Amino acid sequence: MDIKLNIPTKIHNKYTYLLNRFKNLEWSGPAWYRVKTDKDGFPNEWKIVHFHPLNLGSHAATEWEAKDLATILKETYALMPSLKKAYIGLIHSHNTMGAFLSTTDTNTIQDMAPEEGFYGSLVVASAGKALYAFGFGYKDQYKVRHCFEADESDINILIPGLKPLNEWVSEADLIEKNKPVPIYGQQTSLLNGVKNEWNKTPEKSVPIDTLSNSPVAFFKKRDELLSKLSATQKKKTEFILNKWDAAEMSDIECERQLELVKLSSTQISILMNWNLETDNFGYNYGGNYGY
Numbered sequence: 001m002d003i004k005l006n007i008p009t010k011i012h013n014k015y016t017y018l019l020n021r022f023k024n025l026e027w028s029g030p031a032w033y034r035v036k037t038d039k040d041g042f043p044n045e046w047k048i049v050h051f052h053p054l055n056l057g058s059h060a061a062t063e064w065e066a067k068d069l070a071t072i073l074k075e076t077y078a079l080m081p082s083l084k085k086a087y088i089g090l091i092h093s094h095n096t097m098g099a100f101l102s103t104t105d106t107n108t109i110q111d112m113a114p115e116e117g118f119y120g121s122l123v124v125a126s127a128g129k130a131l132y133a134f135g136f137g138y139k140d141q142y143k144v145r146h147c148f149e150a151d152e153s154d155i156n157i158l159i160p161g162l163k164p165l166n167e168w169v170s171e172a173d174l175i176e177k178n179k180p181v182p183i184y185g186q187q188t189s190l191l192n193g194v195k196n197e198w199n200k201t202p203e204k205s206v207p208i209d210t211l212s213n214s215p216v217a218f219f220k221k222r223d224e225l226l227s228k229l230s231a232t233q234k235k236k237t238e239f240i241l242n243k244w245d246a247a248e249m250s251d252i253e254c255e256r257q258l259e260l261v262k263l264s265s266t267q268i269s270i271l272m273n274w275n276l277e278t279d280n281f282g283y284n285y286g287g288n289y290g291y
Helices: 009-021 066-079 081-085 103-111 166-177 216-227 231-245 251-260 265-271
Strands: 004-007 027-037 043-051 087-093 119-124 132-139 145-149 155-157
Touching (some): 004 119, 009 043, 009 087, 009 166, 027 066, 027 119, 043 119, 043 132, 066 081, 103 119, 103 132, 103 145, 132 155, 216 231, 216 265, 231 251, 251 265
Parallel strands (some): 004 155, 087 119
Antiparallel strands (some): 027 043, 027 087, 119 132, 132 145
16 A cells, blocks of 8 residues: 655755754654545545654664653644644654664554554654655554554655755754763663653644745745845735745635735745745645545
C-alpha cells in the first residue's frame, strides 16, 4: 500500500536550516500532521503542517520531557488554534547518519499510537543513504498497536530553497542554550513521560488551505515589495500574510484581505507567490477523520 507524505517548502526550509546548523547533533520536537484517508478510514496521504524543535541532543540521541511539551502546546495553540484539529506527532533528525526508522523509533511510534486516529513520525537527515523516513502508528479494532512505514519514494518535497526565518533562529538558539550534558548509553525512547500529553484525539476536522511557498527568490521579491508600502499598509499586510502562512486563512480570504489594504493584483500575486508552483495539492487535509 502506498502511503504518501507531502512536505511544504516552508517546512522543508525550516528543518534544512536546523540540519545545516547542527550538522553532528540530533534534534527533535513535536510535529503536526493533516491526514487524507481512504473509504475505510485508513490514512493514505499525509501532510506535515508545522513543527517546533524542542531538544538538541547528542550525535546519536535526543529526547525531551512532558513539561517542555506542555509549554510548547500551550504557546503553539494560542498562536495557531487550527492545529488543534491536526494530529500531533514527532519529527527528529539523524544528522549525517541517513534517515531511517530505528528500533527506538518504531517502538516509540507503536507506544504513542492513540486510541483513535494516528501518530506520525518523520526522520530527516543531511546526508546518508536516505534523507527522509516516515512512519505512523495506530491501533486496530482489537487495540493491537502497529507501525506502518512509508517508502522514501512516496515522500514529496516541493521547490527546495532556504532562507531561515527569525523564529527558526530563535528556536535553534534556545535548544542550543538548553542542551543537556550528554549521558552516554543506550537510548530507550525519544520521549520521556509525554504520552498522556500527546494521546488526545484531535477535534473534528475542518478544511484548511495550504501554507505559503517560500523559495529564496520569492522572499527577496516579497521583502522588496513590503519595503515600498506605507507603514500602515506594511503592518496590515504582514499580519494578513502571517495568518495565511500559519494556515489560519484561505487563499481566497487572504486575497480579499489584501485587496482591502489597497494592494494591486500584481502586488498580491507577488506576495502570495502565484507565479511559482505552490504546495496546494488541490484538496484540503483533515485531522480526525479524513479532510
